[in-house]
Amino acid sequence: MTIRMMGRLAAGIAMIAMTAGAAKAAEQVEVLHWWTSGGEAAALNVLKENLQKEGVSWKDMPVAGGAGSAAMTALRARVTAGDPPTAVQLLGFDLRDWSEMGVAANLDDLAKKEGWDKVIPAALQAFSKYDGHWVAAPVNIHSTNWLWLNKAALDKAGGKAPTNMDELFALLDKFKAQGITALAHGGVPWQDGTLWEAVVLSVGGPDFYKKAVLDADPAALSSDTMKKVFDDMSKLRTYFDPNFSGREWNLSTALVIEGKAGAQEMGDWSKGEWLRAKKEPGKDFVCIRFPGTQGSVLFNADQFMMFDVGEKQRDAQLKMASAVENPAFQIAFNTVKGSVPARTDISDEKFDDCAKKGMKDLAEASSKGTLMGSLAHGYAQPAAVKEAMLDVITQHLNGQLTTEAALKRLPEAVAAAK
Ligand code: BGC
Numbered sequence: 001m002t003i004r005m006m007g008r009l010a011a012g013i014a015m016i017a018m019t020a021g022a023a024k025a026a027e028q029v030e031v032l033h034w035w036t037s038g039g040e041a042a043a044l045n046v047l048k049e050n051l052q053k054e055g056v057s058w059k060d061m062p063v064a065g066g067a068g069s070a071a072m073t074a075l076r077a078r079v080t081a082g083d084p085p086t087a088v089q090l091l092g093f094d095l096r097d098w099s100e101m102g103v104a105a106n107l108d109d110l111a112k113k114e115g116w117d118k119v120i121p122a123a124l125q126a127f128s129k130y131d132g133h134w135v136a137a138p139v140n141i142h143s144t145n146w147l148w149l150n151k152a153a154l155d156k157a158g159g160k161a162p163t164n165m166d167e168l169f170a171l172l173d174k175f176k177a178q179g180i181t182a183l184a185h186g187g188v189p190w191q192d193g194t195l196w197e198a199v200v201l202s203v204g205g206p207d208f209y210k211k212a213v214l215d216a217d218p219a220a221l222s223s224d225t226m227k228k229v230f231d232d233m234s235k236l237r238t239y240f241d242p243n244f245s246g247r248e249w250n251l252s253t254a255l256v257i258e259g260k261a262g263a264q265e266m267g268d269w270s271k272g273e274w275l276r277a278k279k280e281p282g283k284d285f286v287c288i289r290f291p292g293t294q295g296s297v298l299f300n301a302d303q304f305m306m307f308d309v310g311e312k313q314r315d316a317q318l319k320m321a322s323a324v325e326n327p328a329f330q331i332a333f334n335t336v337k338g339s340v341p342a343r344t345d346i347s348d349e350k351f352d353d354c355a356k357k358g359m360k361d362l363a364e365a366s367s368k369g370t371l372m373g374s375l376a377h378g379y380a381q382p383a384a385v386k387e388a389m390l391d392v393i394t395q396h397l398n399g400q401l402t403t404e405a406a407l408k409r410l411p412e413a414v415a416a417a418k
Contacts, residue, residue, distance in 0.1 A: 027316040030059040031304070032078070033089035034071045037250035039272025043337035050323050056316045061085055066249050067190035067377055068094075079103055084307035086317050090136065091378030092127050093386075095305055099130035105306040107134035110318050114325055119343040123371055124301050127379070136303040137321040140330075140339035143358060144267040144300060144374045145198045145293040148253070148274070149286040153178060153262040162291040165202055165232055172239045175262030182239035184261035186247035187398070189390040193376030195265050196233060196393045202292030203229050206370040209296070213380050214372060216389075216418075218411035226410070230396055230403040237397055245398075256285070265290055267300065267377070271338035271354055280352075287354040289361070297365035300377030301342060388417035 029051065035044045048058045063071040068091060075098075078084050084103055098104065111117065111134040120128060120138055128136045147168075154161070157174035175182035185195060201209045204225045212220035220226065241261070244252075253273040255261035264270060274285050281287055304324055306317050323329055330341040331350050340351070340358045348356045365371040373379025375386055392413050396406040 027055055027319070028057045028059055029086040029313065029316050029320045030061060031087045031089075031320075032061040032063065032071060032075055032085040034063055034065055034068045035089070036062050036064040037248075037269075037273060039250070039274075039276045039336065039338065040269065042276055043272060043333050046329065046333045046336060047320075047323060050326075050329055051320060054319055054323070056319050064248075066188075067091075067194075069190065072383075079307075084309060086309050086313050087304040087306055087320055089139075089302055090305045091300055091302065092373060092380075093378050093382040095127045095136055095303060096130060097383065098305060099135050103307055104130060104133075104135035105308045105314075105317060107137065107306060107318075107321055110134075110321055114322065116325060119345050120325075121342075121344055121366065123299065123366070123373075124303070124342060127301070128303055136305040137324040138342035139302045139304060139324055140334050140337060140342050141299055141301045141362060142267045142269060142339045142377070143362070144194050144298045144377060145201055145290040145296065146266065146268055146270070147288050147290050148256060148264045148266060148270050149288070150256050150259050150262055151282075151284055151286050152259060153180060154286055157262070161286060161288045163294070164292040165199075168291040169235065172236075172262070176239065178262070180259065181241040181255060181261035182263070183236060184252035184255045184264040185236075185240050185244050186249050186252045187240075187245040187394075188247075189387075189394045190376045191249055191266075192394045192397050193386075193390045194267065194374070195236065196229070196397075197298055197375050197380075198265055198290040198293060199229050199232050199236070200226075201296055201298060201372075202290060203232060206296045206372065209298075209372055213375050216381060216385060216411075216414045218415070221411040221414065222407040227403060227407060230406050233393075233397055234403065267374075268338040268340075268354065268358060272336060275336065275338070275352075281354045287357070295361075295365070295368070296370040296372065297361050298372055298374045299362070300374040300379050302339070384417040385414055388413040 035041060051058060063074045075088055124138045128134060128138050153175060156178060157171055162168040162171045172182035200212060208225055211217045249266055250273050252264050253270045256264045257274060257277050257279060279285055306321060327346055330343055330346050334341050335351055340355055340362060348359045375381060392406055392409045395401045
């Protein structure tokens with residue numbers, strides 16, 4: 001071969017490499033989500049990096065705001081413009097609403113090839129599928145009826161974890177006496193709802209939760225049990241700090257991490273913040289089921305719904321869905337996020353004690369029939385009913401409605417939203 005020929009060959013090889021590179025770079029997913037806190041972003045990075053290794057680049061569309069209500073507004077604008085993102089973080093009934101609009105992609109072939117039917121829990125599949133077809137890849141299972149305690153503050157208060165509302169109030173009094181904020185809470189509707197649903201479960205038990213929240217039964221919504229729930233909510237408010245209004249959940253978690261507050265009621269995404277701050281369960285913090293709710297699990301699962309974005313992005317989209325269900329990813333992501341795997345075939349070996357408890361509680365609740373959807377996080381009611389209920393809960397917590405008025409308004413608001 002002459003030098004000239006070798007030169008041409010080298011140029012040709014370079015050209016092929018460049019073309020391959022360009023083809024790879026063209027594979028991209030655009031992802032809309034609300035994972036903007038430190039712990040959430042760290043977990044999402046695991047997915048971004050895994051996809052990058054497969055030559056799929058990530059176009060990020062973060063919309064801050066827990067529980068995703070701001071994200072839903074952003075999504076509406078994109079879908080209306082006929083330009084949906086590739087994948088969107090969605091919860092429960094929202095998956096149904098979007099699928100109903102005919103904008104979902106179909107993941108049946110991939111799901112069949114990878115055997116999703118056998119490993120994704122039925123409670124999740126009920127939302128991952130629309131009209132019998134897979135439209136979403138479930139990422140995790142979170143649960144909302146948790147209480148996160150600063151271990152040093154708890155020890156100072158006698159070290160005993162509360163098991164019912166009375167013991168919780170007694171502990172909060174002790175935190176108050178220590179001169180710290182007793183209960184770190186952020187006053188926004190979804191957080192008010194997250195606290196409220198835990199109190200409903202604690203005060204009324206699982207059967208009452210089913211009637212009042214899952215069935216939105218008018219009699220349950222204005223019952224004496226519900227009166228106790230609202231009274232307890234008013235009492236809990238006396239343990240908040242004066243700056244609670246409008247505060248994001250992760251800033252409240254930070255108060256408990258720093259020992260400026262004793263406890264926070266929050267879903268287990270809050271553990272992601274503790275871990276990110278290099279804190280250890282059992283040593284720096286204690287995770288317990290919200291007092292009085294042991295034995296039941298209020299769940300919400302993040303799912304990436306895939307939108308119909310045409311053939312060009314199809315391959316990248318399927319790679320993303322497959323990456324999400326990959327067992328190694330399920331471990332790597334969920335150990336950082338604070339959630340537990342969305343698959344039933346993952347060992348708890350690599351998980352910390354809080355997650356081990358989460359997985360055990362989940363299995364137990366699922367077999368006992370006490371695994372129930374979270375209202376504030378979209379797994380109990382469609383968005384319209386959820387928003388109507390959250391409105392009443394928030395107005396009552398802020399003193400704009402008396403308990404008597406809230407008991408009257410709650411069933412009315414539900415009926416109007418249906
Ligand atoms: C999501 C979590 C998220 C939390 C706070 C919940 O609705 O399921 O993944 O961490 O909101 O942003």
